[in-house]
Amino acid sequence: MAEENNVNDIIKEENCVFKKTRLLTDKPLSFCPGCGHGVIHRITAEAIEELGIEEETIGIAPVGCAVLAYEFFDIDMQEAAHGRAPALATGIKRVYPNKYVFTYQGDGDLAAIGTAETIHSCNRGENILIIFVNNGIYGMTGGQMAPTTLEGAKTATCPYGRDTSTMGYPLRITEIISQLPGVRFVTRQSVHTPAAVRKAKAAIKKAFQYQSEGKQGTCFIEIVSNCNSGWKMTPSQANKWMEENTFKYYEPGDIKDDFKLLKDVVKK
């Protein structure tokens, strides 16, 4: 029988293959197990840490599942009223043009109640980063229809499925945003596989770097995510469903870079 390893001999700096970024606090995340928000928080914090900009970064938390983002990010944070995060970010960035300012918003916050603030801050080309987490549902209030809920999808407020004749169509706000001349970088990412997480993090990092160049222009990153509890699925089922359904309507990939559209965003 092999000699038993003492666990304390294993916990050493040289054996460390992964550790939590110090820009996340030790507060337990309030997200459901399987939800993408925790990963998106982590890669955002990692990007800020790796760029060494934590002392110059101010984040804005939304209303929705990520309302407590300010408790999890160990950086200076402001909590906005529902949908108003881009207005707060504008207010800060205009008086501190050299700081890094980002918002973290969900689909109800950004694409329903905050549509005006989203469109107009992007249209002014505010030099901020907007991280938009789209899981097609209102998670925190208990699974109601979001502006991005897919046609036919069932939620608490469309229990027979989203009927586009009375409830409108799922909103591709990211494609709308990409057409505004003030917007510099638009991409749609996901965090449901390790490869996707790496790509999403690279996009966030790139967007923060763009902000430091002093070139005016909004960066807008949509992260298509899951809501396994709201969708009434296991986490792996939710990710599979997302790949098979959500990605068809919300295609992952870069949409605009350095003010140039990379694809035809006007769907026939």
Next chain:
Amino acid sequence: MGELRLMKGNEALAEAAIRAGVDAYYGYPITPQSEVMEYLMAANPIKTTGMVVLQAESEVASINMVYGAAGAGKMAMTSSSSPGISLMQEGISYIAGAELPCVTVNVVRGGPGLGTIQPSQADYFQTVKGGGHGDYHLITLAPASVQEMADFLKLAFELAFKYRNPAMILSDGVIGQMMEKVELFDPIPRRTDEFIKETCPWATTGRKKGTPHRIITSLNLVASVQEAFNKKLVDKYTKIKENEVRCELINCDDAEYIIVAYGSSARTSMKAVDLARAKGIKAGLLRPQTLWPFPEKQIQQLAKTAKGFLSVEMSAGQMVEDVKLAVNGTVPVEHFGRMGGMIASPGEILQALENFINKK
């Protein structure tokens, strides 16, 4: 002596903002206060003091831009008129809940709804009794001249930062639009980032390594925590009530009948007091300069000798309720006012005062 100019109230306020070292004005046009942003845009202070002036997409956005900048310790303000101020109430409530110092200006017009674009004082309740949701108060200053439009802008910021509380300048269409001589105070340099870091340790200016992060929020999910915060606010409001009441007393020493009026109603009431005195009526004027905190003690003091109070407002009778609370039934209190943008003449006010006296 400071620089003398002939200006509109709205222009004097805008000029005072530049001179007071304000960092940012975020606004949206609305009659009768659009001159504020027009003046600021023409003055282009980004080139001189570095002050930011931005036209937002709505009043909702304006007040939230103010929230962001104020949360980062800067002197931020907005101005609007009644319907626009209604749109801002959500943001004002959040600002009160996050304890942010900032200044909002309401150049009041007639309501409800779109109402009129003429002067009114019908937003008194909205301003001093809440407006937005939750238990909170705005430090409320009521200018009665173009001079006070300038001076109160500076004072409002001083009080807002002293107490970490939003302040409102409750003006009206007369004060905003009329021209008067104004003596402008000398320009004060904008506060440096270092000064803000020292004096506003709560402000989100970027967390230094090894220090706790700053959070600007109005959310407390635990009821007992929220109640403790509410109590803290109550304590702050008590302190403001004790220290910051401002009012002007005119001919009150021997007065039997006191008119209580603020803003442009105080100006017409001053003339009405003169007319009354000429007729042998011992009338006086109490002019609140702060509407919250309200000059309760001053009114109580006068109520010991006065025979009655007439609250004169351009409304259906709002401030009169606070006068009644202060007088507490010891002497009669009545309201007189015009509405919808109509302005009471001194003669009408005198008539109302005589009717009030004769009724007794």
